[in-house]
Amino acid sequence: MDTLRGLGELGLGSRLKRVSEYMMKETQIAYNHFNIDFDPYLFPIFKIIVHKDGITNSEIQSSLQYTQPAITQAINKLNSKDLIIHELDEIDKRKKIIHLSKKGKDLLKTIKPIWNSIDAVIKAYTLETSSSLIEHLNSLENKLNTKSFSKAIIEHVDMKVKQHIEIITYRNEYANYFYELNVEWLQAYFYVEPYDEEILGNPEKYIINKGGHIFFAKLDNKVVGTVALMPLSNKGDFELTKMAVSPEYRGHKIGQKLMQYCIDYAKSIGLPKLILYSSRKLENAIYIYKKYGFIEIPVEPNCHYKRCDIKMELVF
Amino acid sequence: MDTLRGLGELGLGSRLKRVSEYMMKETQIAYNHFNIDFDPYLFPIFKIIVHKDGITNSEIQSSLQYTQPAITQAINKLNSKDLIIHELDEIDKRKKIIHLSKKGKDLLKTIKPIWNSIDAVIKAYTLETSSSLIEHLNSLENKLNTKSFSKAIIEHVDMKVKQHIEIITYRNEYANYFYELNVEWLQAYFYVEPYDEEILGNPEKYIINKGGHIFFAKLDNKVVGTVALMPLSNKGDFELTKMAVSPEYRGHKIGQKLMQYCIDYAKSIGLPKLILYSSRKLENAIYIYKKYGFIEIPVEPNCHYKRCDIKMELVF
């Protein structure tokens, strides 16, 4: 029994608070799902800084109508997350001028599609005619009860990405993306071994010209992921390798899309199986490999990669 | 410039929070105005206890959907304000059974008219058709910007009281109200002097039969205030005295209404002036006396009342 709803207009204040807190919490869940390190409560202030580069504490305060210490504290939080940088005003030394940092700009790129989806979901939930504010809140809460806000956001983002993602085959003007995407994640999780450097720097020599294949995931004309099918030395075995997704677009199942494409392609050209090498450190990746049917097999001692401690196989 | 509003549906969460906080704060202002010691955030839980006497912590929790510690803390707050009492359940000794205290019941009587007005004001502000939740919030905030929520509540309460208040003359079945109302405030601010006891216990002997007058303020059939015009020993002077308003109904200008009635009545029967005795401790009262034209005059040494340290006069 929802007593708060039963209080009608009298409980409006508490009601608004409850809906607000629910939405904030659910937005946090959606951000977490997409591995975005951001707090929903920082949204208005972050948005203002994005909109007006070089804004000051008190300018933010007057346009948001929060108290000044609230702004100072939020700025400190953004600072501790390295999303902004600030400098002192040359002519008025009391003023603190705030800019987006490199990391802040990167976050902006990553988070924008989520914001678009949040906007779309809220519009879908609230653009309807009703004859009182309470009635509107009732309708919104009913919808949120049937499908959680976070789930609706996540589904909307995924749907958008699904609609716009496209898998394309190698062309030499993409050689650089192949290198960059792979080096990025290797640096983040391990380090770039000489053998990586050699292959990533010469994909045509080591993959294409040896009968292998490289695919790219394109989202709205941006290359956001890659994967390769590389022929192995012994007989006609192929290795599924060099899979990488741009950090800004992780969480959108782009890796899985590339994987499915590779599997379908391998089947279509009559390969009997696929091999892959990985590291047990990458638990999520291993989980996905298993989901797609890969089974662990013994790893040979003289593996190309130092980081490799697991070998898997998918037999068609 | 209101940036939050500019964010549209995206800023809905922050928007709802802002409106909620504003309403809570303004409700607090309205409570304070009427000398009601209550926190708006306690409203839902207090309302539930009123509705279901003998409820437990976890029953409240499940019907409000706050977290359990939030309920425990709110209950502690209500306890520290003496608005509730609790006992342990005889059969399940973990359970804490909550009842409204005497003070809680008194508060309920006082606060109900305010709640009615809050409900009426919110309805007036939010019962309208619009095509989206954001549009509804815009409309509400526009209205709150032109007249603050607290002011709207206060005006509504005053209007209600004004409509329903009625001044009536003495009848002997009201003698008790005359005594009770006066003793209540004397005990709260000073103490009941023997001279008070004598007059309050025998209003007909000391006031009515000597040509004086006693008036009562009636609100919805409840006697909520009184005042007397008592003839003084020297010549035809009259003292405006024994003014008292029920604590539950203070803040509604009932005292001023009684005062105005006395002044009008005194004029109508051709009195040349009115005298009153008071104490400088009662700053608010003195302020009101001055507002109605009373001027300070020297107080005689052998005054009836010990508490008296100021004498005032209104000459027509």
Add this chain to the structure above:
DNA sequence: TAATTTTACATAAGTACTTATATAAACGTT
């Protein structure tokens, strides 16, 4: 030009929640 007031930002502490955890009574299981 010196003294005073105002402005910009920071810091401290309080509030109404939250999550995490503790405690004690009641219940269920064998």
Add this chain to the structure above:
DNA sequence: AACGTTTATATAAGTACTTATGTAAAATTA
């Protein structure tokens, strides 16, 4: 009947604000 689990409530600490106050620079006024 003993033992683990669940339930009812309490306590502790963290969070995103608030109000109150401090500090230093700039602007205003005498």
